[in-house]
Amino acid sequence: xxxxVANRIHRLPxxxxxxxxxxxxxxxxxxxxxxxxxxxxxxxxxPDAVVDKLREAAQDPRNSRYSVSAGVYNLRRDLALKYKRxxxxxxxxxxxxxxxxxxxxxxxxxxxxLLQPGDTAVVGNPAFQIHTYAVILAGASTTAVPLGNDEAFxxxxxxxxxxxxPKPKMIILNYPHNPTAMTVEPRxxxxxxxxxxxxxxxxxxxxxxxxxCFNGYKAPSYLQAAGAKEFGVEFTTLSKPYNMAGxxxxxxAGNSEMIKALxxxxxxxxxxxxxxxxxxxxxxxxxxxxxIDRQAQVYQQRRDILVAGLRKLGxxxxxxxxxxxxxxxxSDEHLARYNGSSVDLCMAMVDQAEVAMTPGAAFGDLGxxxxxxxxxxxxxxxxxxxxxxxxxxxxxxxxxx
Numbered sequence: 001x002x003x004x005v006a007n008r009i010h011r012l013p014x015x016x017x018x019x020x021x022x023x024x025x026x027x028x029x030x031x032x033x034x035x036x037x038x039x040x041x042x043x044x045x046x047p048d049a050v051v052d053k054l055r056e057a058a059q060d061p062r063n064s065r066y067s068v069s070a071g072v073y074n075l076r077r078d079l080a081l082k083y084k085r086x087x088x089x090x091x092x093x094x095x096x097x098x099x100x101x102x103x104x105x106x107x108x109x110x111x112x113x114l115l116q117p118g119d120t121a122v123v124g125n126p127a128f129q130i131h132t133y134a135v136i137l138a139g140a141s142t143t144a145v146p147l148g149n150d151e152a153f154x155x156x157x158x159x160x161x162x163x164x165x166p167k168p169k170m171i172i173l174n175y176p177h178n179p180t181a182m183t184v185e186p187r188x189x190x191x192x193x194x195x196x197x198x199x200x201x202x203x204x205x206x207x208x209x210x211x212x213c214f215n216g217y218k219a220p221s222y223l224q225a226a227g228a229k230e231f232g233v234e235f236t237t238l239s240k241p242y243n244m245a246g247x248x249x250x251x252x253a254g255n256s257e258m259i260k261a262l263x264x265x266x267x268x269x270x271x272x273x274x275x276x277x278x279x280x281x282x283x284x285x286x287x288x289x290x291x292i293d294r295q296a297q298v299y300q301q302r303r304d305i306l307v308a309g310l311r312k313l314g315x316x317x318x319x320x321x322x323x324x325x326x327x328x329x330x331s332d333e334h335l336a337r338y339n340g341s342s343v344d345l346c347m348a349m350v351d352q353a354e355v356a357m358t359p360g361a362a363f364g365d366l367g368x369x370x371x372x373x374x375x376x377x378x379x380x381x382x383x384x385x386x387x388x389x390x391x392x393x394x395x396x397x398x399x400x401x
Contacts, residue, residue, distance in 0.1 A: 011136050016343055016362040017129070023350050035385040037373040038356040040178070040324050042243040044298065046284070047291040050242065053283045057276035067272030070263050071099025071251075075278045078285045079236075079251050086211075087221040095256040096229065098263055101273055103208050103235040103250035106262065108134040109269065110204060110233070110252065113261035114170065115140035121170040122160050124153070126360060126367035128178045131206065135172075143168060146366055149175065149184045154191055161199040171196070174206040176219050179363050179372035180327040181209075181320030183217065189225040196231035202258070203232025208250075209323040211241035211292050214300040217321040223254055233258045240324060241292045242284045249273055249281050299324050302375040302382055309386035310373075313393065326373045327360075334393050335369055342368055353392040355385045 020038060027034050045051075057063050070076070073093060080091040091097055100106025111134040115121065119140040123131050124147035135142045143164065145156040160168055173192065175184045189205075196203050205222035213219050222234045233254030239245035252262060272278075303319055306326050310317040316329035330345060338345040342359035349355050358374075360367030377385065 008137055008139060012133060015129075016359065020346060020350065020356065020358070023347060024356050027350055027354065032354050034350060034354045034356055035377055035381050035388070036356040037375075037377055037382075037385065038358050039376070040240065040245075040374045041376055042240065042245050042324070043376045043378075044243050044295060046243045046247075047288050049287050050244070050280045050284045054276055054280035057279040060276070063275040063279065065275070067275045067278065069266040069270050069272045071097075071272065072275065072278050075099055075282055076251075078282045079253065082285045083221070083223065083253065087224050089221060089223045089253075091223075091253050092256070096259055097251060097253045098259050098266070099273060099278065100235070100250045100252055100262075100266075101270065102239060102245075102248040103206065103237040103252075104130050105248070106250055106252045107131070107204065107206065107235055108137065109265045110235075110258065110262045111135050111138040111140070113265045114138075114202065114258065118166065119170070120164065120166070120168040121172055122157050122168045123172045124148070124174070124177075125365065126179060126363035126370075127172075128174060128206070128363065131172050131174060132364075140169075144364065147177070147180065147182065149177075149182050149188060151191065154188075154195060158195060158199070161195070161201060167199065168201060170202045170204060172204050172206070173222065174208075176209040176212070176320070176322035178206075178209065178323065179325055179358065179360070179367065181323040181325050183219060183321045186220040186224060189220060189222045189228065192222070193225045193227045193231060197227065201231070202255075203228070205232065205234045207234050208237045209240055210236065212296055212299060212324055213322040214296060214303065214319075215321060219322050229254050229256075231255065238281055238284055241295065242288050243295065244281075244284065247277050247281070249277055299375045302377070302379055305379055306373060306375065306382050306386070309383070313386065313390060324375045326375065327370060328373065329370050337393075340369075342371055346371060349389065349392065353385075353388040355388050 076093040076097040080093045083089040115138040117139040121135045123142045125144035132142050210219040233252050237250035307317045307319045310328045314331040342361045346357050346359040358372040360370030
């Protein structure tokens with residue numbers, strides 16, 4: 001029997017990162033010590049108090065029962081308290097906050113709740129893959145604009161809103177940005193809200209890296225802008241700031257109608273997050289601010305070593321103000337050796353240098369010629385990765401460190 005898959009599967013582009021992960025797996029299976037800076041997968045531990053609370057809560061048999069898909073009330077209340085403390089945003093835990101199984105799941109189901117065939121969402125290019133793929137899986141389409149963080153970028157979006165028929169229904173934003181680590185100031189979101197009001201369009205902001213900031217920079221929340229809740233929502237996660245990626249817990253906050261739509265979808269798909277994790281997550285938000293600051297310092301030190309090394313390699317790399325990534329432009333000389341393809345270069349580096357990076361082309365055509373490197377390896381391993389890249393890409397006698 002021939003299996004006919006849904007058309008939405010055919011609309012998905014080849015998953016470049018899947019090929020890269022398979023190669024990393026194969027090289028490690030063969031004994032290679034691949035230094036993996038491909039994925040934003042924290043390798044440092046969560047706060048001790050959070051792990052202790054998880055252990056305690058997991059021993060209570062009541063927490064092994066089904067939970068609620070929206071998240072227990074106390075968890076949503078503490079997220080609202082955190083928003084008030086950190087960004088001065090008032091949220092109603094009952095109607096303006098929902099817990100999600102990581103921000104990726106929540107974002108995907110929000111698109112399913114709000115978009116349908118014939119709808120269009122505006123997305124920057126390059127973009128984190130799920131910001132495009134979730135729209136496609138919902139049966140809708142994306143229209144891409146060259147990424148930016150200024151008025152010129154907003155004008156590019158507005159041109160789409162003014163000239164496309166039918167008008168785009170949604171704008172998807174992400175600052176601090178993945179993959180480029182681009183950041184914005186509060187004024188940017190004020191302009192976004194004004195544009196949303198003018199064109200009556202929804203906003204989804206992915207704020208996954210909003211608490212991983214360096215050198216005194218403080219990433220603004222979309223919800224800080226006056227009137228923001230009237231037009232949109234914001235996704236956050238405990239994965240990055242608290243090193244809880246595998247725990248799969250995040251949040252969506254903002255517009256109550258959008259939250260209600262997401263809750264409806266989730267009510268059909270899941271029975272909620274393991275309750276012991278939700279209880280431990282409350283402790284993370286209550287007691288974890290110092291941990292976030294310490295972790296940001298760790299990433300900042302790794303960032304400085306990596307950026308300096310990439311520059312010595314001949315690549316262009318700015319030191320980001322936030323996120324756990326460095327976005328680097330490959331030198332023309334090195335790129336030319338690999339057919340002008342960031343994918344070919346990254347595959348070769350896994351095989352030849354035993355270093356894994358993410359090709360910029362995986363995030364859109366405007367990402368070609370660049371790579372994303374995650375700050376998840378320790379300083380020693382980052383220095384070793386730079387030496388190994390240098391050995392393969394430059395003369396054997398060249399050194400980076």
